[in-house]
Amino acid sequence: MLAPPPASTRPAILGWLAALSSVSIWAVWAVATRHAVTHDLPPAAIGLFRFGVPALILLPFAWRIGLFPMGLGLFKGLALLGSGAPFFLIVASRHAICSGGRDRPLLPGTMPFFVALIGWFVFGERLAAVRVLGFALILVGIAGIGGHGVFFAGNGAWRGHLLLLAGAFLWGIYTHAYRRSGLTAYQGAALIGLWSFLILLPFGAPPLVRALGDGLTGPMLLQALLQGFVAGVAGIVLYGIAIDRLGASRAAALAPLGIILAALLAIPVLGEIPSPAAWIGIILATLGVVLASGIVGQPLSGAAASKGGR
Template identity: 25%
Template sequence: MTTAQPSQFTGYAAAWSIVFVWSFWLIVSRVASGSGLTIYDLAAMRYGLASIIAVPLSLYYKPWRGLSLVQIAVISFILGPIYILCVFSGFLYAPAAHGGIFMNGLLPLISLGFGLALFKARPSPRQLFGGALILISAVVLARDGAALISPDAWIGDLLFVIGAVFFSSYVILSERWSITAMQVIFCGTVVNAVLYLPIWVLFLPSGLADAPTGPLILQAIYQGFVPNLIGLIFIAHASRTIGNANTSSILAGVPGVGALLGVLILQEPLSPLGIMALVLLTVGLLISVRRRRPVAV
């Protein structure tokens, strides 16, 4: 019986860490409105606090080298305020579980659509079957959320889908352009901080001054540093050591873990039909991602 090499062990550990990092981010973002912070404050934390680390790294590595102005502008826009404000707005209407379902869960389906529309890449039967399972489960979960939680939950679901479209565009372009992790940090954090923070300070509503200390610290740490810096490093390490296929398969657990945490921590309702649809969604994700070839280690 063979055992995993140390590098593979750390790769699997990094991939599973990301599942919990993203799943807890769903919970933290869902409860943000109760802290008195606005969605504009959360976006400012995401870009501004992360820049404390991102700016020195960018000055050292100079990641703008090798990128054209068009590439910098496109990646910065895709990962910019429109994307993240749609996502944060979604949590005002829909439960945390729906964030994982409609952002992470729909990524393979949206990527198939982009591939077919832009690059004439015809999906395989496996991809079509996995995509069909994802679509059916998403529709069922959307109806379940509207019935159990709020008739306006569909608004949040739609905003999450818009966020997924943005993120799927980033995934496709980063692969096509061979964007490095440091280039993502530079475009997604530093450039957007320079553009967004002055607008936030001068024109956008803020609850920063009145927010309780505990929730403020939680949101600052998680929105500012965890998903977009630590998460990015973990994903890069997992992809290098265990390959994209294994990493993607593990990350397919985000919707399920997010839904479970929503039930346990936030007492968000999930019906038996919703549980069945969530299982179907996970199966569809696994079918969709297993086709990917691992990257060279």
Template identity: 30%
Template sequence: MPIAKTPAITGYAAAWSIVFVWSFWLIVSRVAGNSGLTVYDLAAMRYGLASIVALPLCIYYKPWRGMRLTQIAVLSFILGPVYILLVFSGFLYAPAAHGGIFMNGVLPLISILFGVILFGLRPGLRQLSGAALILISAIVLTWDGSATSGKDAWVGDLFFVIGAMFFSTYMILSERWQLGSMQIIFCGTIVNAVIYLPIWALFLPSGLADAPMGPLLLQAVYQGFVPNLIGLLFIAHASRAIGNANTSSILAAVPGGGALLGALILGEALSVTGIVALVVLTIGLLISVRRRLPPPV
């Protein structure tokens, strides 16, 4: 019995650890615009710095063995510059709280839609009820954000939702293909570094040379090592151990953490309508949790 329970315990621990890590990542990404760095610089940090750690490991473990070329191409694209540049651009228009709401909060809803469309899975009444509350809350928060955070906040929200679609696809494939940690790091970091860094260095605008040292180090540590190393490893383990639906639901606790930190650190306050919608969103997330039956004795 203890052996059978261990993977689930570590899976829940990994998922909840990411909740705390990502709540701070929302704040760090939101303040990146004040550092003089461009979104292209942040993407370069994400792939370039992480690859310094990942490259020796990939050379040693050779994670490309056992992977089809199509798997490498698909996973690298999903975790690639299109996804991360959309996310970073979202923070230029919308507050940090919206990043948590529209990237993490809608994950269960997107997972349900993709499950129906791609695999013909039929969600239960509980999942549908939770998804309905999530959808209503997201609509209200979009409207409220345009009123309290500026008329262009919806643009950032849209970028965040598209980013959530990319990430939900990654989680589904991670579970379906049973990908190893080094395989994910290889595709998400090394392949994208090889493709993106030359393009960034030769053609894309950069504020790296003029950025103050303090903000530069903060962004380097968080963007370079947290998402592509810690984040991907923990998410992959959680998805395999407790399933995509449970992982999505736990990660959807990030909106509350992001909103709280945004208010405490950045002074980003939600209106009364926004707070009510965030509460309803949280209820929807709790309802949508799919519990697995315990393993047979």
């Protein structure tokens, strides 16, 4: 029988598992959101499911810390909230106004860059050369997977690009804000869910009532499960655990794996075979994730991650 890993490495192992699980959840969330806003419901109505379910399930945590937790501060509170209703509306609006999907890799692909840049410019965090190389390979891989239209496209596609980049930037801010908030993963998810639900309620309730009258109960229940419980509770909590165990930029570095998973899942599910350039992009992005995550090099213990936060 193999001996269990040393106690000092267990937090890091749990962090990697949490990060990989959250990446898989976000890949499913992206598909579910795109389908919903282009077929059944407007973004604000879907947002009520996305945040109402976690607000209800995690209500005891929000009740314990209150709507305005002591010591959090206005800036950190707004930075946390940015990953809630604002982030959701920005990304969902992009899916609603842009039919093309070649730029979708921009969101998970650039999020680690924003996390790393914010950490570097704002908090003075330094990155090893091997991790910088990893980020560069991720960027090249994104271009290969998404094709020419990821960065260069006409017909007003730049608006969709800006929306996805804005969403990635908000998520980068949230990653660092949560890291320094003093909240647990459950408390952070509860606070974001409750505030976002209250913000979206006046805008999402009327179309939700109309959808019920139109007989869309089935799609609504599916969105409640995928958006609310899977993404809103499990995804946010797991990502928070990954940040706690690994640090901000290491947890974020695994986000591009969602692009790779989506491309591979599209083969059996949608019958979409990646082009040769996309296969090269998948390989380069995978290698980039390995390098950017900090796995290569000196092993990182949970204690080190919690101190460095990089």
